[in-house]
Amino acid sequence: MCDSLDELQESHIIPRSIFKSLKRKSGQLVKVNGVSGVPLIKENSDLKEPLLCKNCEQFLSANYEQYGTRLFKNPNGVTKKENHIEFANFEYEKYYLYLLSILWRASVSTLDEYSEVWLPSELSNILKSCLKNKTVQINKSLRIDNFFRVSVFRLVDSTGTLTDQVIKGILTTIIGTKNSIGETEFYFAVDGFLIKYTFTVGKSELDARTSKNIGQLDNSTVLKVLKKEVTDFPELTQLFKELIKKAKSRSTNI
Ligand SMILES: [Zn+2]
Numbered sequence: 001m002c003d004s005l006d007e008l009q010e011s012h013i014i015p016r017s018i019f020k021s022l023k024r025k026s027g028q029l030v031k032v033n034g035v036s037g038v039p040l041i042k043e044n045s046d047l048k049e050p051l052l053c054k055n056c057e058q059f060l061s062a063n064y065e066q067y068g069t070r071l072f073k074n075p076n077g078v079t080k081k082e083n084h085i086e087f088a089n090f091e092y093e094k095y096y097l098y099l100l101s102i103l104w105r106a107s108v109s110t111l112d113e114y115s116e117v118w119l120p121s122e123l124s125n126i127l128k129s130c131l132k133n134k135t136v137q138i139n140k141s142l143r144i145d146n147f148f149r150v151s152v153f154r155l156v157d158s159t160g161t162l163t164d165q166v167i168k169g170i171l172t173t174i175i176g177t178k179n180s181i182g183e184t185e186f187y188f189a190v191d192g193f194l195i196k197y198t199f200t201v202g203k204s205e206l207d208a209r210t211s212k213n214i215g216q217l218d219n220s221t222v223l224k225v226l227k228k229e230v231t232d233f234p235e236l237t238q239l240f241k242e243l244i245k246k247a248k249s250r251s252t253n254i
Pocket of ligand 1: 003004006053054055057
């Protein structure tokens with residue numbers, strides 16, 4: 001990240017504390033190979049690769065991860081409503097940049113698990129510079145969150161096929177796809193939440209600045225996380241189906 005020649009550490013793409021809490025819940029990392037692919041299940045996978053120097057690891061941890069990995073785990077300030085969950089004292093920029101740091105790491109990763117995440121080097125460099133400078137401003141007039149949008153949802157299954165425990169115990173790799181209007185999207189599920197990145201160009205500069213996606217994080221001190229059906233995400237539904245099939249054949253302990 002800092003482009004220095006310092007020795008690289010064995011770094012995580014998805015922060016270590018997420019894996020640690022998954023292990024406690026005996027959760028699993030689930031890999032999906034495209035829409036029609038068969039998911040691979042790796043129990044307690046702890047994926048690492050030489051990626052960041054010690055300084056950069058500490059920088060990301062202190063500035064983003066400590067906050068980001070705790071947000072959904074701290075029961076204080078959480079209000080559960082019928083259609084959404086509210087988190088008080090939300091620090092928008094910190095959390096946005098935390099999620100951006102995961103995507104940036106995945107985009108420069110050489111691990112198979114993140115092979116669906118690819119960004120043009122120009123865009124990747126913009127992400128990197130925002131992370132290094134702790135800002136969402138690319139320059140005076142342009143903000144990265146206008147076109148690199150992040151939405152967060154709480155996953156539910158109202159059909160009752162999947163229990164909440166199953167939904168919460170899954171960490172997927174990052175899935176790359178296109179939405180109905182042809183925009184590139186990446187998403188992954190963790191701790192029962194779905195994190196979705198949408199690359200929006202917008203109909204015009206004004207539209208990019210002012211329009212909003214459903215569930216998109218915004219600069220408010222209260223984070224509202226909408227509940228969304230697992231079935232709204234085709235790749236995820238496919239993945240869960242495969243898991244249930246495997247669970248029924250007792251090949252996993254889900
Ligand atoms: Zn570094």
